[in-house]
Amino acid sequence: MFEISPEKAPARGILLAYFSDALVFEPYEIRDGRLLFDGCEAYPDQLPWEIHLFDRDTEYRIVWREARKDRIERVMTKQEEESMDPDLLYTEIMPVKEEYLKKGTIPEQLSVTTRYRWSEQDTLVMQNYRISF
Amino acid sequence: MYGIRIRTIGEVAFQSRMKMSSGYHCDVPVDHLGFPCLPLTEMMKDTPIPVPGVQVGFAHPEGYMGLVREASDLEERFPNDRELIRVLFVSEHFIAERGTYIRALKSDRSFVAPIRCRKEDTEAISSFLRTVKRIGMTEEGITGEVELKLCELDGETGAAFPLNRLCCYTSLEYAVHLITPACLYAPYEDGTSTYLYLPGAEVRKELKSLSENEAFSAMLEEMAFSHATISGEGKRLIPVPLCMSVVKLDPEQLHCRLSTGKDPSRIEQEVTLTNAYTADFRKHFMRYTKPVTERISTRDGSLCDALQAGQAFRGIVYGTDEQIRALAGFIREHPYFSIGKATDEGYGGAYLEICGAEEEAIRTEEPAVCFDVVCVSDTLLLNDEGMPACRAEDLLREVEEHLGIPGGLEIIGKYTDVYKDFHYCPGREQDGPVIRCLKAGSVIRVRTRNGKPVDLFPIRHCFVGENTKNGYGEISACSAGNLYYRVAEQVAPPQYTMEMPMSYVKAQQGASLVLSVLKEKLKSVVQALAILDRTEYQKGVPLRELIPTDLLQMMTETYVPGLDPEIVAQWYREGLEVEQDV
Numbered sequence: 275m276f277e278i279s280p281e282k283a284p285a286r287g288i289l290l291a292y293f294s295d296a297l298v299f300e301p302y303e304i305r306d307g308r309l310l311f312d313g314c315e316a317y318p319d320q321l322p323w324e325i326h327l328f329d330r331d332t333e334y335r336i337v338w339r340e341a342r343k344d345r346i347e348r349v350m351t352k353q354e355e356e357s358m359d360p361d362l363l364y365t366e367i368m369p370v371k372e373e374y375l376k377k378g379t380i381p382e383q384l385s386v387t388t389r390y391r392w393s394e395q396d397t398l399v400m401q402n403y404r405i406s407f
Numbered sequence: 408m409y410g411i412r413i414r415t416i417g418e419v420a421f422q423s424r425m426k427m428s429s430g431y432h433c434d435v436p437v438d439h440l441g442f443p444c445l446p447l448t449e450m451m452k453d454t455p456i457p458v459p460g461v462q463v464g465f466a467h468p469e470g471y472m473g474l475v476r477e478a479s480d481l482e483e484r485f486p487n488d489r490e491l492i493r494v495l496f497v498s499e500h501f502i503a504e505r506g507t508y509i510r511a512l513k514s515d516r517s518f519v520a521p522i523r524c525r526k527e528d529t530e531a532i533s534s535f536l537r538t539v540k541r542i543g544m545t546e547e548g549i550t551g552e553v554e555l556k557l558c559e560l561d562g563e564t565g566a567a568f569p570l571n572r573l574c575c576y577t578s579l580e581y582a583v584h585l586i587t588p589a590c591l592y593a594p595y596e597d598g599t600s601t602y603l604y605l606p607g608a609e610v611r612k613e614l615k616s617l618s619e620n621e622a623f624s625a626m627l628e629e630m631a632f633s634h635a636t637i638s639g640e641g642k643r644l645i646p647v648p649l650c651m652s653v654v655k656l657d658p659e660q661l662h663c664r665l666s667t668g669k670d671p672s673r674i675e676q677e678v679t680l681t682n683a684y685t686a687d688f689r690k691h692f693m694r695y696t697k698p699v700t701e702r703i704s705t706r707d708g709s710l711c712d713a714l715q716a717g718q719a720f721r722g723i724v725y726g727t728d729e730q731i732r733a734l735a736g737f738i739r740e741h742p743y744f745s746i747g748k749a750t751d752e753g754y755g756g757a758y759l760e761i762c763g764a765e766e767e768a769i770r771t772e773e774p775a776v777c778f779d780v781v782c783v784s785d786t787l788l789l790n791d792e793g794m795p796a797c798r799a800e801d802l803l804r805e806v807e808e809h810l811g812i813p814g815g816l817e818i819i820g821k822y823t824d825v826y827k828d829f830h831y832c833p834g835r836e837q838d839g840p841v842i843r844c845l846k847a848g849s850v851i852r853v854r855t856r857n858g859k860p861v862d863l864f865p866i867r868h869c870f871v872g873e874n875t876k877n878g879y880g881e882i883s884a885c886s887a888g889n890l891y892y893r894v895a896e897q898v899a900p901p902q903y904t905m906e907m908p909m910s911y912v913k914a915q916q917g918a919s920l921v922l923s924v925l926k927e928k929l930k931s932v933v934q935a936l937a938i939l940d941r942t943e944y945q946k947g948v949p950l951r952e953l954i955p956t957d958l959l960q961m962m963t964e965t966y967v968p969g970l971d972p973e974i975v976a977q978w979y980r981e982g983l984e985v986e987q988d989v
Contacts, residue, residue, distance in 0.1 A: 324793070337793030340873050341805070346793035402792055
C-alpha cells in the first residue's frame with residue numbers, strides 16, 4: 275500500500291497511477307484523510323511508479339525514484355502559472371480513450387500544461403507539467 | 408515437456424496465411440533452410456484442441472534441432488540449396504482446372520510440435536488427438552490422412568552448464584534460441600515493429616508463466632533481468648556506440664544512393680551504425696551484426712515484424728546464489744518456452760540454454776583520468792523534479808554518483824540520442840507513461856576535473872537509473888582510447904548455434920539428411936547434363952554412346968561416394984527421355 279499526504283491533494287478529482295503491470299484511472303475523493311474510490315479503499319498490493327491526483331486547478335504528484343530510493347512529491351497549481359512567462363507555457367488538450375469514459379465522471383478531455391525553462395546551455399528544456407481537466 | 412507428433416499417412420495440404428511463393432493454391436511454409444515449419448494451430452483450425460490455455464508451437468521435422476546444424480553446414484558449402492531440403496518433405500501437384508500448383512507434405516513423414524499444457528490435461532489432449540484422422544484439404548488426390556499422438560520430449564535440448572556447488576553465484580547467463588519467428592511488439596520503434604532484443608521484463612514474464620509455483624514467481628520478481636541481445640562469437644553482443652560510423656569505400660556500394668542524385672564523384676560517405684551489435688568495439692578490426700527480421704501475419708490479419716528464427720539472444724539474470732541455482736534448475740526442466748506476440752499461433756517458440764554463471768567480480772583497480780561511458784541499454788533517468796532526464800549531463804551526474812565524486816567529472820565529448828520509451832510492460836494492454844530516455848549506444852567521454860585518476864571498477868558494468876530490474880540503465884565504462892581508423896565488417900548473425908546432446912538416433916538422422924540432400928544435388932546435376940545430350944538422343948544416337956560413364960563416376964565420387972552407378976545411370980536416362988525442370 276502506498277502513502278500519500280492527503281492535505282496536499284485536491285479533495286476530489288481524478289487519480290492516474292502507473293503500476294508495473296496496470297494502470298489506474300479513476301475518480302477519487304479524500305474523506306477523513308483516506309483516499310477512496312467509489313466510497314471504499316482499494317489499493318493494489320504493489321508500489322506504483324508514479325501517481326497523479328488532480329482536479330481543474332491543482333495536481334499532486336508522487337514519483338518513486340528507484341535510483342535514489344526516494345520519492346518526489348510535487349504540488350502544482352494553476353495559480354503558479356499565472357505569474358509565469360506565458361511563452362514558457364504550452365497547453366495541450368488530449369481526448370480520453372472511450373474505454374475510460376464509461377466510468378461516468380471521467381471527463382472527455384484532459385489538459386496538460388507543460389512548463390519550460392532555459393537551461394545553462396541556453397536550450398529550452400521541460401521543467402514540469404500539470405494535468406488538469 | 409510435451410509435443411504433438413504428426414505422422415503423415417497420406418499427403419497433406421492446407422491453406423495457410425504464410426505464402427512461400429505465388430502461383431500456389433496451397434503451399435507448405437518452410438524456414439529459411441527449407442525445412443517445413445507448420446503452423447499446427449492454423450492447420451487444425453477446424454478441429455481445435457478443446458482444452459483451454461493450451462499453446463501449440465510450430466511443427467518441424469522430427470529431430471529438428473539436430474537437423475538444422477547439419478543443414479546450416481550444408482548451406483555453407485552449397486548456398487541457395489534450400490530447395491533440395493524442401494523436396495525431401497514436400498511434393499508438388501499441378502491442378503489443370505485451376506491452372507495452379509499445390510504443395511503438400513509427403514506421406515510417411517514425421518513432425519513434432521511442442522505443446523505447453525498442464526500435466527492434468529495431457530490425458531484429455533491425448534484422447535482428442537487420437538480422434539483426429541485428417542488435416543487440411545481432401546481433393547486432387549490429397550487424402551490429408553494423419554496420425555497424431557501426444558509424446559514427451561525429454562532430452563531434446565542442449566547440455567546444461569554445470570554449476571559448481573563450491574561457488575557463490577551472483578549472475579546467470581542464458582541464451583534464448585528462437586525456433587520460430589518472435590515478435591516483441593514495439594509499435595513505435597523506428598523502422599521495425601519489433602524490438603531487436605528480448606526485453607528483460609518479457610523474459611521474466613514468460614518464465615513465470617511456465618511455473619505454477621507462486622514462491623518461484625515471487626523469486627523471479629526479485630531478480631534483475633537484463634535485456635537479451637543478439638548472440639555472436641559465443642558472446643552476448645552489445646550495441647555499437649552511436650558515435651561510430653562506417654565509410655563506404657567501394658563505388659558499387661553507392662549504387663542506391665546514386666539513383667537519388669547524389670554526387671557520384673564522392674566515394675567516401677559515412678553511415679552511422681544503428682541497431683548494430685558487436686562483441687568489442689575497441690578492436691582495430693570490429694565485426695558487427697544486425698538482428699535479422701521478417702514479416703509475419705497473425706490471425707487477426709495484422710502484419711508485423713518478427714525476429715527471424717534461428718538467431719540466439721543472450722541475457723544475464725542477477726540474484727542471490729540460491730535464486731540463481733533455483734532458476735538454473737528450473738530452466739533445465741523447462742527448456743522450451745514461447746515469447747512475444749501470437750504465441751498461441753506458434754510464434755515465438757524458443758529453447759533456453761544456460762551459458763554460464765559468474766560469482767561476484769573480484770575488485771581490481773582500473774584507474775583512468777579520461778574514460779568513455781556507453782549505454783548498453785536504454786537508460787531512464789529522473790531528475791529531482793521527477794521528470795525524465797535524457798541529456799548527457801544527466802548521465803554524467805549518475806556516473807559521478809556511482810563513483811562518489813559529485814562534480815568531479817566533466818564531459819569532453821558526447822554522442823547521445825533520445826528514445827521515447829512507452830514503458831514496455833508485458834501483460835498490460837494499456838500504454839504506460841511515455842518517458843524520454845537515453846538511447847542504447849549513447850556515449851559520453853569524460854575526464855576528471857582535477858586530473859587525478861579515478862577507479863572505474865564500480866561502473867565497468869553496472870545499472871543506473873530507473874527500471875533496472877527489467878534491463879534498463881545498463882552501462883559500461885572503459886578507458887578512453889584514440890583509434891581514428893579501424894576496419895569494420897558486417898556479418899550475419901550466427902544461426903542454430905545451440906549445443907545439442909548427440910545420440911545415435913540424432914547422428915543417424917543428420918547423416919540421412921546430408922545423404923538425401925547430396926543425392927538430390929547429384930541427381931539435379933546429372934539430369935542437367937542429360938539435357939545437353941537430349942537432342943542427339945532424339946536423333947537416334949544410342950544411349951551407350953551418349954552416356955559419359957567416366958564423368959558420371961567422377962561426379963558420384965564428388966557428391967556421394969559409393970553410390971550405385973546404376974542409380975546414377977538411371978537418372979541420366981530419365982533426363983534424356985523426359986522434360987525435366989532443373
